[in-house]
Amino acid sequence: MSEDTSSRTSRWKDSGWYISLSGFMKEYRKHRVGILGLAVLFLFIGMAIGAPLIAEHDPDPAAKVAPAFLAPQWVSVFDPEGVVSQEYLPDPYLNDPEQHEFVAQGMNADEFTYVHYVDDPGDEDDFSHINITWSHTPGPMFWRVPPDPTQNLPDSLDMGYVIQTLEWEDEALPSDANMTIDVAVTRTGDFNTEEGALMFKVYAWLVDSSGHWEKIFQSFTPYPDGYIDRREDLSYYDIIAGWGGMIDEGEGQEDPDDTLQVVVGIAPTYVFRNYFGTSPQSNYTGTVTVSLRRVSMFAYGEYFGILGTTDKGADAWAQLIYGSRISLTIGVLATGLATIVGVIVGLTAGYFGGKTDEILMRIVDFLLVIPGLPLMMVMAAFLGPSVENIIIVISIFAWTPASRLIRSQVMAEKNKAYVESARAIGASDTYIIFRHILPNVTPILFANITLGVVGAILSESGLAFLGLTDPGLPSWGRMLADAQGTGGFSNGAWWVVVFPGLMITLLSLAFTFIGHTLDQVLNPRLRER
Amino acid sequence: MGLREYVIRRSIYMFLLVVAVVCFNFFLFRLPTLLLGVSPVDLMVSEELRRQLTREVLEGLYSRFGLVPDPDIFDWIYMFWRYIVNMFTGNFGISFVSQRPVMTEIMARLPNTLLLMGTSAIVAIILGIWTGVKVAADPGSRKDVGAVTVALFIYSLPIFWLGMMLLMTFSFYLPAVTNDLISFPLGGTIDYQIWVAAKSSPFGGLIIAADIIHHLMLPMITLGIGGYGGYFLYMRNNLIDVMTEDYILTARAKGLDENQVLYKHGLKNAMLPMVTIIAMTFGFLINGATLTETVFNWYGLGRFIFDSLVILDYPVVQAIFMIIAITAILANFIADLLYGVLDPRIKYG
Numbered sequence A: 001m002s003e004d005t006s007s008r009t010s011r012w013k014d015s016g017w018y019i020s021l022s023g024f025m026k027e028y029r030k031h032r033v034g035i036l037g038l039a040v041l042f043l044f045i046g047m048a049i050g051a052p053l054i055a056e057h058d059p060d061p062a063a064k065v066a067p068a069f070l071a072p073q074w075v076s077v078f079d080p081e082g083v084v085s086q087e088y089l090p091d092p093y094l095n096d097p098e099q100h101e102f103v104a105q106g107m108n109a110d111e112f113t114y115v116h117y118v119d120d121p122g123d124e125d126d127f128s129h130i131n132i133t134w135s136h137t138p139g140p141m142f143w144r145v146p147p148d149p150t151q152n153l154p155d156s157l158d159m160g161y162v163i164q165t166l167e168w169e170d171e172a173l174p175s176d177a178n179m180t181i182d183v184a185v186t187r188t189g190d191f192n193t194e195e196g197a198l199m200f201k202v203y204a205w206l207v208d209s210s211g212h213w214e215k216i217f218q219s220f221t222p223y224p225d226g227y228i229d230r231r232e233d234l235s236y237y238d239i240i241a242g243w244g245g246m247i248d249e250g251e252g253q254e255d256p257d258d259t260l261q262v263v264v265g266i267a268p269t270y271v272f273r274n275y276f277g278t279s280p281q282s283n284y285t286g287t288v289t290v291s292l293r294r295v296s297m298f299a300y301g302e303y304f305g306i307l308g309t310t311d312k313g314a315d316a317w318a319q320l321i322y323g324s325r326i327s328l329t330i331g332v333l334a335t336g337l338a339t340i341v342g343v344i345v346g347l348t349a350g351y352f353g354g355k356t357d358e359i360l361m362r363i364v365d366f367l368l369v370i371p372g373l374p375l376m377m378v379m380a381a382f383l384g385p386s387v388e389n390i391i392i393v394i395s396i397f398a399w400t401p402a403s404r405l406i407r408s409q410v411m412a413e414k415n416k417a418y419v420e421s422a423r424a425i426g427a428s429d430t431y432i433i434f435r436h437i438l439p440n441v442t443p444i445l446f447a448n449i450t451l452g453v454v455g456a457i458l459s460e461s462g463l464a465f466l467g468l469t470d471p472g473l474p475s476w477g478r479m480l481a482d483a484q485g486t487g488g489f490s491n492g493a494w495w496v497v498v499f500p501g502l503m504i505t506l507l508s509l510a511f512t513f514i515g516h517t518l519d520q521v522l523n524p525r526l527r528e529r
Numbered sequence B: 001m002g003l004r005e006y007v008i009r010r011s012i013y014m015f016l017l018v019v020a021v022v023c024f025n026f027f028l029f030r031l032p033t034l035l036l037g038v039s040p041v042d043l044m045v046s047e048e049l050r051r052q053l054t055r056e057v058l059e060g061l062y063s064r065f066g067l068v069p070d071p072d073i074f075d076w077i078y079m080f081w082r083y084i085v086n087m088f089t090g091n092f093g094i095s096f097v098s099q100r101p102v103m104t105e106i107m108a109r110l111p112n113t114l115l116l117m118g119t120s121a122i123v124a125i126i127l128g129i130w131t132g133v134k135v136a137a138d139p140g141s142r143k144d145v146g147a148v149t150v151a152l153f154i155y156s157l158p159i160f161w162l163g164m165m166l167l168m169t170f171s172f173y174l175p176a177v178t179n180d181l182i183s184f185p186l187g188g189t190i191d192y193q194i195w196v197a198a199k200s201s202p203f204g205g206l207i208i209a210a211d212i213i214h215h216l217m218l219p220m221i222t223l224g225i226g227g228y229g230g231y232f233l234y235m236r237n238n239l240i241d242v243m244t245e246d247y248i249l250t251a252r253a254k255g256l257d258e259n260q261v262l263y264k265h266g267l268k269n270a271m272l273p274m275v276t277i278i279a280m281t282f283g284f285l286i287n288g289a290t291l292t293e294t295v296f297n298w299y300g301l302g303r304f305i306f307d308s309l310v311i312l313d314y315p316v317v318q319a320i321f322m323i324i325a326i327t328a329i330l331a332n333f334i335a336d337l338l339y340g341v342l343d344p345r346i347k348y349g
Helices: A021-028 A032-049 A073-078 A236-246 A316-352 A354-369 A372-383 A387-413 A417-424 A429-465 A476-485 A495-522 B003-036 B040-044 B047-052 B055-064 B073-088 B102-136 B142-155 B159-177 B192-199 B204-242 B246-253 B258-287 B290-295 B301-310 B314-342
Strands: A101-105 A112-117 A129-136 A159-167 A176-187 A200-208 A213-218 A228-233 A259-268 A286-300
Touching (some): A032 A495, A101 A112, A112 A159, A129 A159, A159 A200, A159 A286, A176 A200, A176 A213, A176 A236, A176 A259, A200 A236, A200 A286, A213 A228, A213 A236, A259 A286, A316 A354, A316 A429, A316 A495, A354 B003, A354 B314, A372 B003, A372 B290, A372 B301, A387 A429, A417 A429, A429 A495, A476 A495, A476 B159, A495 B142, A495 B159, B003 B073, B003 B314, B040 B055, B102 B142, B102 B204, B102 B258, B102 B301, B142 B204, B159 B204, B159 B290, B192 B204, B258 B301, B258 B314, B290 B301
Antiparallel strands (some): A101 A159, A159 A259, A176 A286, A200 A259
16 A cells, blocks of 8 residues: 555654644655545545535435436436436426416406516515405305316306416426416405305316317315425326327327416405305405415426435435435444444553453453344344434444454553653542543554444444334435335346435445555554554 | 464463353343343234243243243343353254254355355465465565555445456446446356256266356455555565565575575565464464355355344354354464474574
8 A cells, every 4th residue: 555665654653743743744645545544534524514515415315306216317318219208397486477478267257356566686585476356345246157167167157366377398297296386365455354165266287289178287175374295196087188189199198288287376266256155256355365475386207306216215315415424423433432332441441450450351352252243133123123223233343343453552562661760650540541541542543443434334224224214314225225125126227226326335435545555654553654 | 482382372372362252142132132121032922922922932932042031130140051062062943934943044044155255265265375476576666556546445445346347347237338248147056047957967976067067266366456455465465575684685695596585585475474364364264254245145154143143043143142252263273383493493482
């Protein structure tokens, strides 16, 4: 690893390297793999801290955001025919009045009014929205009920709605689609005081170019207070009705062109004509306003996001990013705990010797002969899958190397003259251990600690792969377990197999490289060579 | 201290370790009963059924698992005694799940585990020693740096993931690309249909052996790669250490050619610690490799211990745990003795 050993000067170490950190850094910088390891490690730390900024979707492995096993979006480069999962409406946040068309129809169409308010970029509290208002003047009205009130249309021909048009150029159905509308209903006058049924309902339809209306949403009691976020997963029949006509299956398209209208509107219901024998239409005054601030149609194809989706339809990228938190936390904390225990045991055993040493070393021997992974599995299963328990289980096995190392070093150090003289002037055991012996044996420990982190990270991923960690936390081992358990690659979903393992490898490799470099720089036995 | 005294001392020490492991095993697998008051019988018999059973039937059920209903301190002592007797007579009880003796279940899987672990260990050891020696002759060379980097990479690799990648490549994508020309099974130890066909064929044994090797290839390569890094680094570092000794200088001064120095003087001495490591490896073979066996659906002990743990089949977990711990202690003991016998410079103490 080190071609430059012969040219290395030993000046810095004679002056007590642990005081002069700069000397150590100068030495460390000579090792290219060490620098590489540090760079990768910082990358991962940044990823763990900035996870909410990097990944927009919910990292919960059970949070379904799209259909299962969608490929990463960049894979669609190889498949120009493929449908990309994205927002298909041109203006989901309603900022551009050009994209929206308002229509009022029926015999009482003049009761509908329409306002499109466009957000002023200078005002932060504001947002663009569309208001459709029915202002009611009481009195007998003419109604025309649709001749054949189907499931898809309201029971009144009076409707006020806004139309937004999406274009679908792919010759394939989306594998799934969902519509989100952010809607509020405000009422004034009698509409506000009377409770019970809905006098007006909010609807959403898909209208294809041949003129078929497919209802995909209708509101139910009660009216929402303020804006609510309604997310509607479209059924298979909705998708066929909306997109089916635009797909050419060899005999030409059923619908004349590749456009689909998304229509959101409001219409009176039959209760407005007859409510328990009374007729609200003839004596109500007031208004009903439906306010929209978002109309979005997200359609899924075979491709989704940066890294596709998992078996449960969760976003793989979010899990991958958040997974770094678990691995780093458990890796560092388990090793920290193990090192503290190992150092204390090693110092005690080495310094006091005799019976204490004998007992402690027998415990170490015992742990060394016990098979590691099986016992970790048993303990993790008994203790439960929380992060703290996994840390404890991993560190139970991880402290022995540190204790042996420290013990042997202490045994070599404790008879040296400086310890003798400290004892001669009446220093206590604790003082000698922590002020004189510990600083002299710590350099040896650093390489050991970093390599311990690698072991802890790999143990954690193994336990997670076996399903013994918290199922709600996103972790790389858990992703691999899901991929294995649900036939990730027999479904062709290589992205849920390749990337989590790659992350584990990269993170462990970073620690391995750092550990190896520290070993080269700090371990005197290697340095002399 | 002579060799005889050393052996006696180590034997006593080994016996104490075995006793410690046996006791530890007893308490570990009764922890749920001790702490939570849940016994395996509760898992089998529903609350409703339990009320209908007579005291005699319940006690019979419990005693089948070496337990006593609602134990007090004397019952614990009695249970411990029965456990000790059973452990030392090789009676590991009956599996909750299959209702067959645990020993039978273990014996059915042991050959598979030994086959997989043995072949992969041999591959890893041979490759590790071979490349380790090649590289140690010229430390710091480009070859050496490359090999060490590869070994560090293997050290940081989650081996079960390597298995998944191999499985994906050789059992899924390559068969699809090459039209089943290159194809490895997706898992398992032996193909049932091939086994049935082989029974009526005159070359049945050969066909079965070929099929087992076909199934063995991928997990063996996975574990082989996983083990290789450690052996390589150990061999390399040992040999580099040895090559700085004075007797190597002497050998060179005698005018021996470099190969002779390396193999006759260096390798022989560097192999000593290797031998103990290898002995230890073979002691740990029986552990199996839970993760790799799970990935490849290998019918072995490593997967068995995990599967039994998940369905709370304690007699099985306890028995396997016991067996692997005692094998490991024995291997440790043998490695210690071996080192003493092989290296006459060792002083016993």
